[in-house]
Structures are given as structure tokens and as C-alpha cells.
Amino acid sequence: xxxxxxxxxxxxxxxxxxxxxxxxxxxxxxxxxxxxxxxxxxxxxxxxxxxxxxxxxxxxxxxxxxxxxxxxxxxxxxxxxxxxxxxxxxxxxxxxxxxxxxxxxxxxxxxxxxxxx
Ligand SMILES: [Cu+2]
Numbered sequence: 001x002x003x004x005x006x007x008x009x010x011x012x013x014x015x016x017x018x019x020x021x022x023x024x025x026x027x028x029x030x031x032x033x034x035x036x037x038x039x040x041x042x043x044x045x046x047x048x049x050x051x052x053x054x055x056x057x058x059x060x061x062x063x064x065x066x067x068x069x070x071x072x073x074x075x076x077x078x079x080x081x082x083x084x085x086x087x088x089x090x091x092x093x094x095x096x097x098x099x100x101x102x103x104x105x106x107x108x109x110x111x112x113x114x115x116x117x
């Protein structure tokens with residue numbers, strides 16, 4: 001690297017650039033994520049997921065022939081449609097809390113979503 005190039009580089013890293021870097025870092029930290037839960041052999045994997053407000057959970061049916069649904073303990077949110085092998089259902093969590101959910105046709109299938117601020 002020639003010294004001229006180096007000056008340009010260090011010049012860019014001046015303190016007045018700090019707000020730009022900070023904004024970039026916080027944008028990356030705040031980016032909403034989608035966490036996948038696999039359903040296979042009547043089991044949710046992982047059985048518990050930890051996410052943040054604004055993140056989504058995507059349940060993917062990886063069975064050979066069984067359909068499932070998701071019933072969340074949230075007032076006003078109806079049971080999902082039955083989803084078949086290779087189909088999925090996604091829900092975005094907007095409030096913190098512990099959500100103990102289960103499958104509609106197979107109530108013994110249970111999982112948890114922990115949502116923090
Ligand atoms: Cu099921």
C-alpha cells in the first residue's frame with residue numbers, strides 16, 4: 001500500500017465517521033431474524049427456541065406423509081392451517097414472553113418459544 005493510499009484509509013476512519021459505523025453496527029444487531037424449527041417424527045427440533053421481539057419462527061414439516069398445525073397461546077391468533085410435508089408456517093412474535101405451543105391434531109407435540117426484548 002502506498003503512503004498516499006494509507007492516508008486515504010486512515011482519513012476515512014476519522015471520528016466523524018463514528019456515527020456511520022455505529023449506525024451500521026446497530027442495524028446489523030437489530031436485524032430481524034427467522035429461526036427454523038423442523039418437524040420430524042412428531043417432534044419439534046429444536047424443542048425450545050430463544051428469539052427477540054420482531055423475530056419470526058418458521059416451522060418446516062419434514063415428515064414423509066403427516067400434516068401438522070401450530071396452536072400458539074396468543075389471544076386472537078387462530079390455529080395455523082395444516083401444513084403438509086415440505087410446507088411451512090411462519091409467525092412473527094411482537095411481544096416478549098414464553099409461548100408454550102402445540103400441534104393441533106397431535107396435542108402431545110409441544111414446544112416453546114422464548115421471546116425477549
Ligand atoms: Cu402434529
